Amino acid sequence: MAGLTIKDIARICNVSISTVSRAINNDHGINSQTRERVLQVAKQFGYVPNNSARNLKMAESNTIALMSKGMNNPFFQGMYPYFQQELEKYNYEFLLHSMPEEIDEGYEAEEIAKEKRLKGMIFLGGRLDYPEAVLGNIQVPFVLCSVASAVSVNMTNMNVSSVSIDDEKEAYKVVKYLIRMGHRRIAIIAGKKHDHTVAFLRESGYRRAINESGIEMDPELIRYLDDSIPEYTEANGYATMKKLLESGTDFTAVFVISDRMATGAYKAIYDSGRKIPRDISVVGFDGIELSRYLYPSLTTVVQPVQKMVKSSVELLRAQILGDTTKKHLIYDAELSEADSVRNLL
Incomplete structure (x- = not known):
């Protein structure tokens, strides 16, 4: 036959x-x-x-895609080796798929899952607050890691697992720390003005800390990124800080919502003839390795990267093995005090 x-x-x-x-x-x-x-x-x-079909089936059963929003983000770059290490423990192949900031990650994921015949995927960065019908079109198990909406009420009620920190709460802790150090005129270099991802949450934490402390909210101290420059970059941190300094607005400390932008802010401060922390105290966010090598070393919020990566992979593996339970894991970050904040008390 x-x-x-x-x-x-x-x-x-x-x-x-x-x-x-x-x-x-x-x-x-x-x-x-x-x-x-x-x-x-x-x-x-x-x-x-049919060995080619068998090989294709093996590829389907082993490939996990990391859907990354912000390929050049040093915080995400620091996570990639840990993801690869964790996935290899279970003999999964690791596929890194970078997405531009403006792309719709929900629909992108749907197409990639079909094209690459994935076994599962992990979303890193961006947001996923689309209707459940959109999420339902992603025909493989997936987990959200460091996705802004993962801590929102709407997302925790949805049928999806997530791993994150509470960006609003951690930003609140940063500003409360500066207030305890005697600062009252605290600026923030936030994200883009109409951002609804982590930038929005971190700005919300800033606003809550200021309001709860009885300090008058000064709109001049809230600075949004330049739309013409790539966000979360040193260049945008420099440009935004430079405009704040040139405005003549009085402040003693600034909360920069990412370490990478804080690097640019450092240069703008020094270029203006000021010193850190003598004239201006600076706090960043993310805890990337570069923050330790700035001068002075940067006080920043350190995210528990290894725990977040390990949990994301374990949640995804559980789904692949048939566990339909959805979990939302929220880890505490740590404020790492260094040399960039002056105590005014």
């Missing part, structure tokens, strides 16, 4: 297709007589396994 398939063998042997597949792959979990019968029929009719 030319072109014999496992479906044909299953019909001849009066067994299921899965039984034929297990017999051909030498699975000893089936009845030995059944296995011998299947192998005999396969040999009799010259059955040749």
Whole structure:
């Protein structure tokens, strides 16, 4: 019989297709007589396994995509090796897929899952507050890691697992720390004005801390990024800080919502003839390695990267193995005090 398939063998042997597949792959979990019968029929009719199809199936079962919003973000770059390390523990292949900031990650994921025949995916950065119908179109298990909406009420009520910090709470703690150090005129270099991701949450934490402390909110101290410059970059941190300094607005401390932008802010401060922390105290966010090598070293919020990565992979693996329970893990970050903040008390 030319072109014999496992479906044909299953019909001849009066067994299921899965039984034929297990017999051909030498699975000893089936009845030995059944296995011998299947192998005999396969040999009799010259059955040749479709190795290309088998290899494709193996690729489907092993590939996990990391859907990254912000390929050049040093914080995300620091996470990639940990993801690869954790995935390799379970013999998963690691595919890094970078997405531009303006792209719709929900629909992008739907297409990539089909194109790459993925086993699962982890979203890193960006947001996912689309209707459940959109999420339902992603036909593989997935987990959100460091996605802004993961801590929102709407997201925690949705049928999706997530791992994150509470960006609003951690930003609140930063500003309360500056207030305890005697600062009252505290500026913030936030994200873009109409941002609804982590930038919005961190700005919200800033506003709550100021309001709760009875300090008058000064709109001049809230500075948004330049739309013409890539966000979360040193260049935008420099340009935004430069405008704040040139405005003549009085302040003693600034909360920069990412360490990378804080690097640019440092240069703008020094270019203006001022010193850190003598004239202006600076606090960043993320805890990237670069912050330790700035001068003076940057006080910043350190995210528990390894814990977040490990939990994301474990949640995804549980889904792949059939666990339908959805979990929302929120870790505490740590304020790492260095040399960039002056105590005014």
